[in-house]
Every structure is written in structure tokens, then in C-alpha cells.
Amino acid sequence: MRLPLLTVLPAALLAPALVVLATPAHAAPGADHEMPFPCGQEWTGTTRSNHSPSTRSIDWNRADDVDDPVVASAPGTVTTANATSTKGYGHYVVVDHGGGESTLYAHLNAVTVAVGQRLDQAAQLGTVGSTGNSTGAHLHYEQRASGSVQTAWFGGAEFVYGSTQRSTNCVDVPLAANMIGGAPAELVVYRREARSQFQVLRPGKAPKVRRFGTATDEPVLGDWDGNGVANIGVFTPATATFALKLASGRTRIAFGAAGDQPVAGDWDGDGRYEVGVRRPGEAAFHLRAADGSTTSVPLGASSELAVTGDWDGDGRTDLGTFDQSTATFTLRRVDAEGVVWTAQVQFGEPGDLPVTGDWDGNRVTDVGVWDPATATFSERRAAQPTAARATTARTVFGRPR
Ligand SMILES: [Ca+2]
Ligand SMILES: [Ca+2]
Ligand SMILES: [Ca+2]
Ligand SMILES: [Ca+2]
Incomplete structure (x- = not known):
């Protein structure tokens, strides 16, 4: 239940994007x-x-599958990230989905997540x-409830053991930035596909679609060339490499470590965006300057998600985190004397994903959320x-999950 002080629903924003999708009948208990x-x-x-430990476990294979990516089957919090064991499950990950439910992913080569980290679906x-x-x-792979392995369900259907199936783990990731026209931010979704799509919402028109990145890349938006309008980019978490799209082609930047989450911002205020990462295991940002040097900023907890924006409107991008369990932003800024301030803003509902953008074009970044169940952006x-x-x-x- 959302209880905003006042709700404004501009017809021009709502009308072209309002899509009603049929809701599949989910007979499976708990998480989808x-x-x-x-x-x-x-x-x-x-x-x-x-x-x-159970015939309900699944052994997954396809041709030449060694080192292929493994993704979360539902959103949750990492409770085990074992990258050393040579026995039993070997290197394995457990993700807690709440309500006593968890999933287990075993015999992994690389483990790219840390205990306590909040993991989005896919x-x-x-x-x-x-x-x-x-x-x-x-x-x-195991789906567990109260510690015991259950019959697996995918996409609302009971899994037929022994069958070959196509993954429909094709979620949208919400974003926002000034992508076109004047200063106000546009709403964007990154649709995870083999060749992913950035879809930019335009009032009264079909979304502008740009194909870039893969299903396991993490999207990042920033004004790489300093022309006042954001460009698209992706970060490949397995290799810690950014690919930034420019009018003239693309730039690759190796930065961060496997499993980091990408961020972008104009850290020095020169109008051109730089990249950075948040490392969940350290609960710290690592920001890359244009000369390649790194600044580290601890902020928030491992379970919190990274957000960026110019909270004070001084032209330099600031850092923040979002606690998905309480829908609370922690916004950090540094004043002219170099003093660090943090403020907390509660907005949205537990389980929402954070989105930040300058909704009104006053050069101060605002906060917002996206509700995965209804694909609804709420701009504060x-x-x-x-x-x-x-x-x-x-x-x-975007597409509801
Ligand atoms: Ca705009
Ligand atoms: Ca800059
Ligand atoms: Ca600032
Ligand atoms: Ca604003």
C-alpha cells in the first residue's frame, strides 16, 4: 500500500506507456x-x-557449458558464497528469497558475489x-523451502525433469538519465536479452530502442562525451570491463573487480562523466578519475544498492545507497568545505528497485523507485x-515480472 502525500499523474507521461499484460496463473508456492x-x-x-541431497535437485547441462554464466533465478540476498571448497558442492552460492525459501547453485568455477549482497533476478x-x-x-541447482529441496518451478510451471527448456529469465532493469531533449530525465529500461535493449520512454511516441550489451551485462548511463546528454554503456561483471557507447564508436575501460556493480557520474564536475563501481563485499564505492586514478568511498551496507546523482546541484555527482528491505535512500554529499553529510529519505516500498534522475530539470537529481511486480516508476x-x-x-x- 502506497501512501504518498500527493499523487500527480500527468496524462502525457502515463498514456503512451500504459500497457496491461495478462498475469500468468502461478500455482507454485512462494517466490516466482x-x-x-x-x-x-x-x-x-x-x-x-x-x-x-534430493532427487528434486537439478543437474543442468548444455554443450560446452564450462564457464557459462549462472544467474539468480529470483531476487534475494546472498547467504553463502563459497569459492574455496573442494568437496561436496564445491564452490557454491545460496540465495535467500525470504519466507524460508532459498536457492543453491553448486560446482561453480567462479563465484562473483559476496555474502550479504542483494542480488536482482537474472x-x-x-x-x-x-x-x-x-x-x-x-x-x-536446488529450490529449497525451510531447508528441504522442493520440486522446481520456473515461469509459473512445474519443471519436467529431463526436459530441455529455454530460459525466460528476461527481466527489465530500470534506469533514468537525460537521454534526449531538455534537462529532465527520461525513464529507461534495460531489457536483458542475448542482445539487450535500452528502451527510452518518449511522450507520445514509441520508446527509442538501442541494442547494446548482453543478458548478463549490467547497464550504466552517463554523459561520456560531455555534450549534456547521456550515453548508454554496460559493465560486464565477470570480466570487470566497461563498454561505453559514443557517437563515434565505443570505448572499453577495464576497471573494478568481478562482481562489482557499475556506477557513473561526473565526479570532478567538468561536465564529462567518469565510471566507478560499488563493491558489495566491501560496502564501498571505487571511483575512477579521468586520469585513471581511483578514489574509494565506504557507504552503506553490503545489502544496499548503489545510486548516484547530484543531490546538491553543485555539478559534481554524489553517491548514495538504497536499502531495498526498508525502501530507504542514504544520500551522501560533500559541501564546499569538504565536510561529508548524509541524509536519509524513505520512498517506495520494500522490494522496489531504486531509480534516480532529475525529474523536473532543475539540475538537482531526484530519487524514485520501480516496482518490479507492476513495472511502475514512481518519481519523488x-x-x-x-x-x-x-x-x-x-x-x-517496462515489463512487469
Ligand atoms: Ca531529457
Ligand atoms: Ca568529469
Ligand atoms: Ca553534488
Ligand atoms: Ca530535480
Whole structure:
């Protein structure tokens, strides 16, 4: 239940984007899972009579599957990230989905997440391997409730053990930036596909679509060339590499570590955006300056998500975090004397994903959220993001999960 002070629903924003999709009938209890592989990939899931710890476990394979990405089948919090064991499950990850439900991903080669980290659905957590008690590369996968392995369900249907299925783990990731026209930010979704799509919402027109990145890349928007309008980019978490799209082509920047989350901002205020990462295991940002040097800024907890924006309107991008369990932003700014201030703003509902952008074009970045269940953006509109007086504008855009 949302209780905004005042709700503003501009017809021009709502009308072109309002899409009603049929809701599939979900008979499975608890969380809605998709296959633990990127959108569009086909995998065969088998079990056997002596499958440990349960015949309800799934062994996933496809041709040449060693080092293929493994992604979260539903959003959750990482509770185990074992990258050292040579026995049993080998290197494995457990994701807690709440309500006593969890998923387990075993025999991984690489583990690219940290304990405590909040993981979005379809976000990469590691790669397929053959570590531990395994005789060949495969993903051992379990859906658990109250600690015991359950029959697996994907996309609202009970899994047929022994079948080959195509992953529909094809979620949208919400974003915003000034992509076109005047200063106000446009709403954007990154649709995870084999060739992902950036979709930019335009009032009264079909969304502008740009294909860039892959299903396991993480999207990032920034004004790489300093012309006042944001460009698209992606970060490949397995290799810690940015690919930034420019009018003249693309730039690659190796920065950060495997499993980092990308951020972008104009850290020095020269009008051109730089990149950075937030490392969940350290609960710290690492910002890259134009000369390649790095500044580290601890902020928030491992479970919080990174946000960026110019909260004070001084032309330099500031940092923040979003606690998805309480829907609370922590916004950090540094004043002219170099003193660091943080302020907290509660907005949205638990489970929402954070989105920041300058909704009104006053050069001060505002906060917002996207509700994955309804694909609804809620923009908190205020003179400053921490101002008590605010209105909420809602826009349905993207694909509900
Ligand atoms: Ca704009
Ligand atoms: Ca800059
Ligand atoms: Ca600032
Ligand atoms: Ca603003």
C-alpha cells in the first residue's frame, strides 16, 4: 500500500506507456523463479535416483557449458558464497528469497558475489564449473523451502525433469538519465536479452530502442562525451570491463573487480562523466578519475544498492545507497568545505528497485523507485531529494515480472 502525500499523474507521461499484460496463473508456492541462466538460453535439466541431497535437485547441462554464466533465478540476498571448497558442492552460492525459501547453485568455477549482497533476478552470481564432488561441468541447482529441496518451478510451471527448456529469465532493469531533449530525465529500461535493449520512454511516441550489451551485462548511463546528454554503456561483471557507447564508436575501460556493480557520474564536475563501481563485499564505492586514478568511498551496507546523482546541484555527482528491505535512500554529499553529510529519505516500498534522475530539470537529481511486480516508476518530485514537501508521479513502463 502506497501512501504518498500527493499523487500527480500527468496524462502525457502515463498514456503512451500504459500497457496491461495478462498475469500468468502461478500455482507454485512462494517466490516466482525463472531458470538460472540468461534469457533465451536452452539448457537440459536432469536428475537421477541417487541424486544428493534430493532427487528434486537439478543437474543442468548444455554443450560446452564450462564457464557459462549462472544467474539468480529470483531476487534475494546472498547467504553463502563459497569459492574455496573442494568437496561436496564445491564452490557454491545460496540465495535467500525470504519466507524460508532459498536457492543453491553448486560446482561453480567462479563465484562473483559476496555474502550479504542483494542480488536482482537474472543478475550473474558465478560460472558453471566442476568443483567439488563432480565428474564434469554442470550446474547443480536446488529450490529449497525451510531447508528441504522442493520440486522446481520456473515461469509459473512445474519443471519436467529431463526436459530441455529455454530460459525466460528476461527481466527489465530500470534506469533514468537525460537521454534526449531538455534537462529532465527520461525513464529507461534495460531489457536483458542475448542482445539487450535500452528502451527510452518518449511522450507520445514509441520508446527509442538501442541494442547494446548482453543478458548478463549490467547497464550504466552517463554523459561520456560531455555534450549534456547521456550515453548508454554496460559493465560486464565477470570480466570487470566497461563498454561505453559514443557517437563515434565505443570505448572499453577495464576497471573494478568481478562482481562489482557499475556506477557513473561526473565526479570532478567538468561536465564529462567518469565510471566507478560499488563493491558489495566491501560496502564501498571505487571511483575512477579521468586520469585513471581511483578514489574509494565506504557507504552503506553490503545489502544496499548503489545510486548516484547530484543531490546538491553543485555539478559534481554524489553517491548514495538504497536499502531495498526498508525502501530507504542514504544520500551522501560533500559541501564546499569538504565536510561529508548524509541524509536519509524513505520512498517506495520494500522490494522496489531504486531509480534516480532529475525529474523536473532543475539540475538537482531526484530519487524514485520501480516496482518490479507492476513495472511502475514512481518519481519523488521535490526541490531537493531530501525536501519534506514532495509529490509523486507514476508511470508504467517496462515489463512487469
Ligand atoms: Ca531529457
Ligand atoms: Ca568529469
Ligand atoms: Ca553534488
Ligand atoms: Ca530535480
